[in-house]
Amino acid sequence: MDMEVALDSSTRPQDRSLAPLVAAANGGDRDAFRTLVEPYLGVALGASTLLTGSAADGADAVQEALLSAWQGLPTLREADAFPAWFRKHVVRAASHIRRVRDRHRVMQLDPATAGANDLERVVEGRSLSRAFDRLDEPDRLLLALHHVWGLPVAETADLLGVPAGTVKSRVHYAMQRLRAAYDAEARR
């Protein structure tokens, strides 16, 4: 199974140290900060939209992540670790927003299926959206990290706080649960 969509790998800044940009941003230079984060915004927004379940919440999560990263930049120890560090902010902000939202709703929303161009695909996409929404947070997070960000196992393990050796099997089990939820949706 090889479905990773490493969207940000193609837009990653060239092989040069991020230290000057981080130092400048640390000094309050917003343009430097913007240059730092800009390559990652697209995929961050895509991932957070998945994690929160709506485009509006996803945008909110990225905004929160930008703000917390901006504020927390002095705590970043290794400048070149900025991309992974920023992803952590995005994931935490998205998880947080999802939790807040979940407390205030009973029915799951049915996000529109982007890019669907025929009836069958719309129906499949809707079932998949509902199935994904039925997964618990660790599964949603894991699948989003795996399929959208295409992160290496080590970084995925770090973000999830689990042993690296268990990431692949966790992905497998999460996919199984997604399949079960999808089948259940399809039978409704």
Add this chain to the structure above:
Amino acid sequence: MTEEFDTLVGAWFRDRAVPDPVSMATVYASLVTLPPRSDRRRPRLSAVAAAVAVLMVALGTVAILGLPRSSGGPLVPLPPDPAAFAGDPRVAACFGDTAPVEFVFEMPHAHDYQRHLPNMLLAPELNVEEPGFVVIYAAGAHPMTGPAESMPLGPDHRTICVLVSDMPSVYDDVDISRMQVDLGDAGTGTPAPSRSAPPDSGPPTTPTEAPAPSWAADLIAQIECDGQPQSIGGETGEVVGEAGSSVSPQAAMTAFLASTSFASVPVKGYEMTDREGHYARFTNSVDDRVKAIVIVRERSPDQGRGVWTPVGLRACDQSEFAPGDGLSFDQKLWLDGNGDVERADRIHSSRGPEHCGWQTAVFLWFEGSQYIRDPPGALADLTVVAFDANTALPDGARDTGLHTDDWRLFVEDGAGAVWIETSDGTVERWGRLRDEVGCM
């Protein structure tokens, strides 16, 4: 896991991962308006806060918006005064210089967050060994939105920040009543009494202390099976499906049924037949006979917003469920010679698990033995007789009458295999496994 499904999932993730232009523009706008470091207040009401407000209106809870805020009176015993942490960079990292701070304390291990704050909702990202640094903002204060824009909170509810490994996480609307700063060696420190639980009223009641209703006991006697019940699950006690934890009994059931990959229970047709205290009972019945029971229990109750988790499960054989209710685990049931569903404890089959590389295999359980359709020979070493994709029925083969849409089962006494006639007339030999195998 079929290739078709993998393709569908891949395409869906790709579609969903493409940000829409409006959201992108919103993010860019916030990027160019980042506040200077001396003023970390967020310049506008966040979209999620607005959305929550709309949802609260929609859910009819708008009435609470007009209630006066909590007086913010201190809890007893108090955590250390924030002044004790003056100049501590962790306070600043938790935006403590942008909003008034009421309490600050340290957690030796972040994963103990629900022991320190028993009413805090689940926060999986805090399930780590590292210390946590907790900053609790004053009533009504919020480090992002500022006091004018923050959401009204209930009594004892605050916005808090938890710093772990230099990473701050902000949590809105946390109920800090029963807050416990010092857990003591055994984690049995005295909880701080809240206004709703005066000091002389004793510790708050928790679901573990409340007796379970009588209908939550002896589940095995409550199901009405035609034959032996399944061995899955157990009586009310320990958690049987952590992944099913949720904010209501119904939501917990939904999550549980979507995650029970290794139990075969109906995924539909449940009714909440009882609810009492912190327990609820769901039953699935066929012709008014109970075929499956799930007990869910509320943990860490918090003014009706505790976490509900399945804690008891008993179920009859899969063949006794209504076909339309589906199965939570992908098992194929077989039909007997009359076309009736045969009991799963006599025969059933399922695909091999992908994570062990067995996805091309089919496992067949028949009368206590396990057979395998294994074209690539992944488990050839473990079978009595090798798989054969094209053979003939042996002279002594006997038609069992057992069949599915695709297969019909033949057996021969004393053989280390079974024979399957496929829908196109081909006969396959499926070898018996010497020992039952599984894949974790």
